[in-house]
Amino acid sequence: MARRKATQSIQEFPLIRQLQRRHERRSPLIRKGIGDDAAVVSIPAGDWAVLTTDLLTEGIHFNLHTASPASIGYRAAMANLSDIAAMGSTPRFLLISIAIPAAIRTADIHALYRGLMSACDQHDVRLIGGDTSSSRRGLFLSITLLGTTPQGHALFRNGACVGDGIYVTGTLGDSLAGLQLLTDHHAPHRGTRLTKTDRDFLIERHRHPTARVREGLWLNQSQLATAAIDLSDGLSGDLRHVCEASRVGAVIDLARLPISSACRAYADRQKTDSGALALAGGEDYELLFTVAPRDEQKLERQARTRRFQVTKIGTIRPRRFGLQTVASDGTKAPLPVTSYRHFT
Template structure:
């Protein structure tokens, strides 16, 4: 999928910070506003409410030529479910608004909604409203997801401290590899025909990881309910970018051990077949929707034991350092700054 050309006047994250500074105001009951994976509202009951929203644009977030309507809906829902997961909350309600081009058939809209609801049914999320409009410039989806926690406790991006361990769930880089395969079908099939170690099962795994990702909702609730994590974020923009977001909010640095980053056999096989390092996929690939979280070393044994018992794949990949350390990556005994290589709108 082609990336948009650089905007001459806008930088995405600078724009977000500017808007926050100009327009964000404290409001009664507001626990967390702009700057995290979801907003948090305190009500009179012993509960917090969580609100997150995403705007997805054809040609930027998805391509109708390489993705089915069902997978577009499924991934759109999972993107928001993952934000709620990163806060440690229970997803409850979904609202969706569509701007629909004349070229899109009614059947495509129904398939898109089926994909949305297929993802939502996994977590008992109810669709409670939305809106539709005509579009002269492709398909647009605006999704709002509401979640709750029974207590007044959440996982925030702020909270990481020097000395904390850094963990990720699952494996990284699969979604980007799957997207590349969908965008170059001839290349992917020729890799299989040439009898490299990249097989059809590898291809199927990576494509599914892109088109039908999994939001780590249960893992987020486990970390929050057990007060096991000090900070968390979901991996939607890539490890290099999302780690940087967490460190900025916590005002800390980080050191990542590249050799410990969990990469699936399928992603490794694909990277070898096309002659690139699999670490590149892990650092730059967004939309894996895994959790990146930090925890006190005192919780290390508890986290690893409970994760094994519950069947969660959790991997320690580094350590939080003081802010002056920056964000570094270590491999083969050498340390170097981690480049900011993940995707950013308007760049």
């Protein structure tokens, strides 16, 4: 947080200080916020610190021509909140670093921060610092989020055991469908028409995903999950991470994948398979987690009480089994390897 003097656009710096001060909120846990060499915060007694960071680069993770600065900021914050949620932890403090090219309008930077902070405000996350720089080469955004969790209690990727049920929160594929609607809007409607409600729902799920922080805290506190990850790369990729970390295999029951009616309608229109969207779609920011067989009933009961949508979509198998899908007709196939393209 040293305040480096840059060789250009030094007039940006008062703007950022103004932005950071505008978005700074008091908290009894913050001993020193923005404006010293470093921020100083209290960690609740006996808690572990949980840290995640993301670097977002123009032309790779976002494109200012097709996404609004507010949406870029919102989604950047939500991606980090989702990582903390996947650890079953409470997100608390945010650091924002930003490299700003000369061509960017001040209003766009304001909007980016508004987006970032609107995601954080939902979870009482406080801005405590960051760094700013000019950039000769496009906009870069780096976010670090600090969460906390009671000592000895965190959800990891590596705890899945053979026989565990595989669950997800919410519905899958909506964000990818929303992204396709935003970027392929000149594509012909191949099937039935999509209602405005469905279209708006899918685009909203892409633009404003919700990190499953409450669900993560519940899974951690209840000790019902044996492993967890957030779905940022898509079910197909992220399940692979859990299985690699846990040294197990898995089978996914395609008929059980939770797919919204809007996503089904979109898949119908595109004459595509909604299951494929659900497997490949990234940035849903739902949680994927595993549950020991003896706890599955208890988990489902607690989820109903709390009004959390959770769906069992498969089972952990021995490693030699690999990763498979099973269709409603019983056809088995290897889980596809997909690479989600985070670009809007």
